[in-house]
Amino acid sequence: MSVLEFIDTPICPSALSPSHSDNQILHTENETKSAAQTFATSDELVDQVIAQVGKNIVIGVPLAIGKPIAFINALYQRAKADPSISLRIETGITLEKPIGKSTLEKNFLGPFVEREFANVPEIDYICGLRKGDMPSNICVNEFFFKAGSFLNSTQQLNYTSTNYTHAVRDLLDKGVNVVAQIVAKRVINGVTTYSLCSNSDLALDFIPEMDRLKAEGVPMAIVGEVNSNMPFMRNHAEVADSEFDFILDGNLNEKHEDYALFAAPNASISQEDHMIGLYSSTLIKDGGTLQVGIGSLSSALTYSTMLRHQNNPVYQQVLHDLKVEEKFPLSCVIGETGTFEEGLYGCSELMVDGFMHLFKAGILKREVFEDLTIQTLLNEKKITPKVTISTLLTLLEHNAISSVLNSDDVDYLKRIGVFKSSVHYHNGLLNITDSSYLGNLKNEEALQWITKHCLNSALCGGVVMHGAFFIGPKDFYEALNTMTDAEHDQFCMTSVNYVNELYDHFLGSQQLKQAQRKHARFINSAMMVTLNGSVISDALENGQVVSGVGGQYNFVAQAHQLPGARSILKLRSCCVRGGKLQSNILFNYGHTTIPRHLRDTVITEYGIADLRSKSDHVVYTELIKIADSRFQQELLEKAKAAGKVAKDYQIPAEFCNNTPEAIALVYNKYTAQDFFGPFPFGCSFTEEELKLGKALKSLKNKTATRKGKAQCLWQALSAPKPTAAIEPLLKRIGMNEPNNLQDRITKRLLTAELSK
Numbered sequence: 125m126s127v128l129e130f131i132d133t134p135i136c137p138s139a140l141s142p143s144h145s146d147n148q149i150l151h152t153e154n155e156t157k158s159a160a161q162t163f164a165t166s167d168e169l170v171d172q173v174i175a176q177v178g179k180n181i182v183i184g185v186p187l188a189i190g191k192p193i194a195f196i197n198a199l200y201q202r203a204k205a206d207p208s209i210s211l212r213i214e215t216g217i218t219l220e221k222p223i224g225k226s227t228l229e230k231n232f233l234g235p236f237v238e239r240e241f242a243n244v245p246e247i248d249y250i251c252g253l254r255k256g257d258m259p260s261n262i263c264v265n266e267f268f269f270k271a272g273s274f275l276n277s278t279q280q281l282n283y284t285s286t287n288y289t290h291a292v293r294d295l296l297d298k299g300v301n302v303v304a305q306i307v308a309k310r311v312i313n314g315v316t317t318y319s320l321c322s323n324s325d326l327a328l329d330f331i332p333e334m335d336r337l338k339a340e341g342v343p344m345a346i347v348g349e350v351n352s353n354m355p356f357m358r359n360h361a362e363v364a365d366s367e368f369d370f371i372l373d374g375n376l377n378e379k380h381e382d383y384a385l386f387a388a389p390n391a392s393i394s395q396e397d398h399m400i401g402l403y404s405s406t407l408i409k410d411g412g413t414l415q416v417g418i419g420s421l422s423s424a425l426t427y428s429t430m431l432r433h434q435n436n437p438v439y440q441q442v443l444h445d446l447k448v449e450e451k452f453p454l455s456c457v458i459g460e461t462g463t464f465e466e467g468l469y470g471c472s473e474l475m476v477d478g479f480m481h482l483f484k485a486g487i488l489k490r491e492v493f494e495d496l497t498i499q500t501l502l503n504e505k506k507i508t509p510k511v512t513i514s515t516l517l518t519l520l521e522h523n524a525i526s527s528v529l530n531s532d533d534v535d536y537l538k539r540i541g542v543f544k545s546s547v548h549y550h551n552g553l554l555n556i557t558d559s560s561y562l563g564n565l566k567n568e569e570a571l572q573w574i575t576k577h578c579l580n581s582a583l584c585g586g587v588v589m590h591g592a593f594f595i596g597p598k599d600f601y602e603a604l605n606t607m608t609d610a611e612h613d614q615f616c617m618t619s620v621n622y623v624n625e626l627y628d629h630f631l632g633s634q635q636l637k638q639a640q641r642k643h644a645r646f647i648n649s650a651m652m653v654t655l656n657g658s659v660i661s662d663a664l665e666n667g668q669v670v671s672g673v674g675g676q677y678n679f680v681a682q683a684h685q686l687p688g689a690r691s692i693l694k695l696r697s698c699c700v701r702g703g704k705l706q707s708n709i710l711f712n713y714g715h716t717t718i719p720r721h722l723r724d725t726v727i728t729e730y731g732i733a734d735l736r737s738k739s740d741h742v743v744y745t746e747l748i749k750i751a752d753s754r755f756q757q758e759l760l761e762k763a764k765a766a767g768k769v770a771k772d773y774q775i776p777a778e779f780c781n782n783t784p785e786a787i788a789l790v791y792n793k794y795t796a797q798d799f800f801g802p803f804p805f806g807c808s809f810t811e812e813e814l815k816l817g818k819a820l821k822s823l824k825n826k827t828a829t830r831k832g833k834a835q836c837l838w839q840a841l842s843a844p845k846p847t848a849a850i851e852p853l854l855k856r857i858g859m860n861e862p863n864n865l866q867d868r869i870t871k872r873l874l875t876a877e878l879s880k
Contacts, residue, residue, distance in 0.1 A: 157335075159316070160348070160368035164376035166198035169347070172370055173199070173302060177343040179209045183302040184295045184330070187217040187268065188595045189386050190305045190323030192349030195372050197248040200262065204252075207261050214284075214295050216268035216672065218250045219386045219595075228870065231858040232816055240808050243384040253279060265298075267291055268672030275668050288473060288592075288675040289624045292329045296337075303330050304347035308356040309373065316365045321354045324361040325473070325592035325620040328631070331367050345369045351382045355604035359587065359616035360631060387598040389808035391420040393427065395784070395791045398800045399729035400694045401425040404647055405432055406448060406455035407692060407725070407732070411466035411490060412643030415679055418476050418595070421649050421694050426478035427804050430485045433463045438799060445790045451778060452732040454725070458690055466490055467588075471641055473623050473675040475591030475615075477600035481805060483588065483611075484603075491586025491614070492640040494632065495540050497524045498583065499639040509583045511542050513575045520565050529554065529563030541584030547577075554578060587613070592620035599806060624678040626685055644689035646679035650717070650726075651695065652708045655744045655763055657723030657735050658716045659693055665714030673717055680722050690736070691724040697752040697782070703828030707755035709747050711762040726750070730782040744768050749779040756782070812856050819877040836873055843876035850878050 163169040173181070183199065185191045196213070203211035221241045224230040252258040266274075267284040274280060286294050305327060308319040320327045334344045350373040356362075365371070374380040393401075401424025408414060408429060416422045432439045440461065448455055455461065467489030470479045482488040491509055493499050501507045501522065507515050519525050519542070525533040534554065537543040546556055553560040554574065561573040594600075594617070607615075622631045626638065651670070652660040661676055663669045683691035698707050709728070723735040726747060733746040744763045748756055756775055763769040794800050809817065827833045846854055854860040854871060862868040 157366040159365045160371045162371045162373055162376070164372075164374065166194045166372055166374075167202075169195060169370055169372045170198050170202050173345050173347065174202075174209070176345050176369070177301045179206075181210065181302055182212045182214065182299045183304060184300045184326070185213065185215045185303075186305045186323035186326060187215070187593055188219060188322070190321075190593065191215065191218070191247065192304045192306050192347065192372065193245050193247055193383065194374065195304055195347060195349050197245070200248045200252070203262050204259050207259065209261060211262045212298075213249055213262070213264045214267075214298060214300060215264070216266050216291075217270050218247060218264075218266065218273075219270065220250055220254075220273070221246070228820060228857060228859075228874075232813070232820060232856075235856075236809065236813060240387070240389060241384075243381075244386050245383050253277075266672075267294070268674050269669060271671045275670065280667075280669060283669045283672075285669075285673065287624075287673060287677055288325070289621050289678055291620075292326050292333065295326075295330075296333060301343060302345045302347060303327070303334060304349065306351050306354055307348035307368075307371075308352070308354040309350045310356055317362050318348055318350075318365060318368065318371070319354070319356045319358070320361045320363060320617065321357045322595065322617075323593045324357070324617040328360060328619040329621055331363075347372070349373075350375060351385070353382050353385050353601070353605075355601060356612075357604070357615065357617040358612050360619070360622075361617040385601055386595070387601065388418075388595055390423065390597050390803055390805050392802045393420045393424045393800075393804065394802070395787060395800075396696050396729040397421055397424040398427070398791065399787055400696070400727055402428040402442065402446075403448070403452070403455075403727045403732050404692055404694060405429045406443065406452075406461055407459035407690065408468070408645050409458070409460050409643040410462065410464045410468075412468055412645060413471050413641045413689075414468045414482075414488075415470070415472040415644070415646045415648075416474075416476060416478060417648050418474055419649060422476055422478055422647075423805060425647060425694075426481050427800070429487060430481065431799065432461060433485060433487050436461075436463055438794070438797075442790070442794060442799075445793070447778070448731075452734075454732055454734040464489075469640065470589040470591070471623055471644070472590075473592040473620055473679075475589060475594040475617070477596035477603075477805070479589055479591075480596075480600055480603050483614075488588050491583075491588055492590075493540070493583065493586050494636070495585075496633070496636045496639060497522060498540055499636060503639055503642055509586060511580050511582055513571055513579065515542055515583075516565065516571075516574065516579070525565075527565050528552075529565065534563070539585075541580050541582060543578050544580050587616040589615045590623055591615070591617050592623050593617075597806065597808070620675065624675045624682075626682060638686060641682075641686055642688060644683065644686050645692060646683050646689065647692045647694065648676050648679060649695065650693045652710055652713055653693070653695060653726055653747065654710050654712050654716075654720075655747050655759060655768070656712075656740065657720040657726075657743050657747070658713070659718035659723075659726075660713055660715055661693075661717040663715050663717070667715075677718065680718050680724070683724055684722060691722070692727060693718070693725065694727045697728040697730055697750065698755065700825055700828065703825075703832055705754070707751055707759070709751040709755070709759065711759060711766075729787060730779075740768050741770060741773075745773060745775075748775060751782065753780055753782040756780070812853055815878065816853055816857055819874060823873060823877055836876075837869070839876050840869060840872035843872040844879055846871075846875050847879070850875060853878055 185196055203209040221237050222233050224233045249264050265282045265284055267286050305323050308321045334346055338344050346368050347370045348368045397420045400421055404425045405428035464487045468487055469490040469492050470488055479488055507518050531549045534549040538545055548555045554563045556577050559577055562570050564570045619631060622629050626634050628634050650659045650661045662671050662673050680691040683689045695708050698705055726733040728750045730750045733750050735743045748759050751759055764771055826836050859871045859874060862871050
């Protein structure tokens with residue numbers, strides 16, 4: 125049975141809890157669809173797409189690395205050369221190689237980009253946007269910006285605010301008539317299938333909708349672009365070649381080489397990030413469900429979760445030093461701090477490399493199943509993934525099978541892995557090789573025969589991860605590409621509507637999702653939080669969009685819908701804005717991403733604020749207690765003035781030393797023992813680049829204000845001459861032989877910073 129056959133099936137638990145074997149590939153209900161037409165060159169494909177849908181093209185392409193760059197560039201260039209073509213590109217997270225703004229940044233990034241992004245092509249439309257030469261017949265709309273990439277840009281006009289789960293609906297409403305993405309290809313026994321690989325997120329819901337529109341006579345085209353560097357993901361992501369209208373496969377040309385995937389280098393994890401990750405890790409229950417985002421805060425959480433499992437004595441000592449249990453009892457109420465015996469299940473729109481690290485560490489190992497009965501019995505600990513005769517009898521007890529097995533029972537038992545695939549039913553008998561017996565589960569001799577001949581060793585079809593799209597560093601892609609078949613079967617890239625929502629979906633019912641997602645922890649990042657519990661994650665109060673809501677709202681809502689689930693929003697307590705240190709915990713703010721009535725758990729480097737079910741006085745004071753102490757009194761005074769905190773309230777003494785220096789006392793103790801390093805999962809920068817990057821970042825922060833610039837210039841006047849150790853660093857960044865006064869000053873500034 126194929127995945128998409130469930131689309132027109134009446135909604136009921138049994139129909140919405142399918143099980144799929146390795147060779148069950150996604151087809152629509154129309155099995156007469158012909159195989160995709162394949163092209164070797166992008167120009168030929170563009171010709172065919174225009175012939176099919178006309179010159180008014182509205183194309184949807186996926187987030188991040190799923191964009192079919194060869195095809196979209198060819199289409200862009202065709203529209204640029206032919207004004208009679210109207211091209212509107214609907215997408216999100218357009219990735220760009222870093223280029224830097226200042227001369228110093230450009231000199232620093234040049235060799236790094238050349239090395240780390242070799243053979244990664246530019247996306248022409250983003251180059252056009254940056255250069256300001258986008259033709260009037262071409263428009264780019266995005267529903268999620270790469271964070272901060274379009275602040276104060278005219279692209280703010282073309283942002284669409286929507287939940288990730290509404291993207292297919294919105295794009296269809298906008299008249300999308302072409303959908304295109306990168307795919308991976310494989311041929312087994314002459315049968316070609318494609319994997320939606322990094323972006324099954326929207327495609328699984330787009331395909332049936334576009335097929336429906338085609339049947340109504342609307343010209344549509346579904347396009348795949350083959351890239352052999354893309355990991356071939358299976359399960360829901362593997363589709364038949366007939367699901368596409370057109371395929372671009374440059375490998376049909378001799379000496380063709382597929383371009384490299386955009387790989388996001390590991391970000392440095394700061395002291396503050398590590399503390400936030402540590403506190404977050406205490407709220408994760410063994411046997412639970414985990415969703416996380418991307419970036420250094422996510423990496424910090426992964427690190428502390430692994431430390432908890434792999435070196436629990438050290439982990440416990442850190443918690444003791446920070447007085448976590450005493451100051452933040454929520455960690456004992458909803459969390460745990462022991463090792464992961466049952467393990468975690470990942471259910472995250474974005475599958476980041478952290479999940480692979482957790483998998484290899486033996487933490488991401490709790491399998492979930494597409495059969496509701498099996499999942500429920502596992503949750504109740506009435507069965508385990510290991511198959512015994514008790515498994516069979518428990519299924520009988522819960523009316524999943526008959527006492528005298530019939531053909532349907534045997535098929536079911538084979539599908540879920542209780543019976544071996546070689547077991548057959550014929551004329552009332554169970555048959556395997558040359559032996560047969562009655563399938564009577566009330567007969568002791570029959571049970572002995574079944575135990576000896578029919579039982580499998582373990583349930584099949586279990587997965588440890590459901591994701592909708594992925595992006596990560598190079599070693600993440602390599603890990604996905606080199607997984608064994610058995611490991612691949614445990615990772616399921618699927619629809620974003622399956623992951624981000626609880627509603628019935630053709631890939632699984634609400635009952636099934638709820639059963640799978642026990643003790644869920646939805647852990648995401650925010651920019652700011654107000655004292656009433658409102659969270660700001662995607663935009664500024666002047667309307668400028670930083671990124672997008674994506675799936676954050678969905679996960680917060682799920683946390684309030686699922687029994688035992690929690691939403692955890694992480695943020696650094698303060699940041700430098702306009703050259704001035706400011707608190708990220710604010711009294712109020714003119715924009716909201718997550719409204720206050722959905723407030724739950726907030727974490728900064730200073731601890732955990734438990735906001736769920738609390739009165740406003742408690743919410744305000746809980747957040748003040750995890751603010752930086754340099755801003756606590758101001759926040760408290762505003763809260764008291766507004767009548768939201770009792771006039772006689774005082775911040776408890778144990779929360780009045782929230783400073784970077786206080787954290788450093790504990791943090792440095794463990795960094796000296798090689799824990800909590802800045803790059804625990806590898807670093808793409810050379811030692812020279814790390815030193816230069818640190819100096820450049822420091823200079824940028826110090827010179828953000830006029831006063832800071834003046835102080836730096838004064839220090840530069842007395843800067844020592846570059847030492848032999850500093851000279852190579854200056855040469856690396858092109859400042860060893862300055863050509864003008866500005867460069868000479870820059871050299872002095874950099875020398876002073878590098879000398880510290």
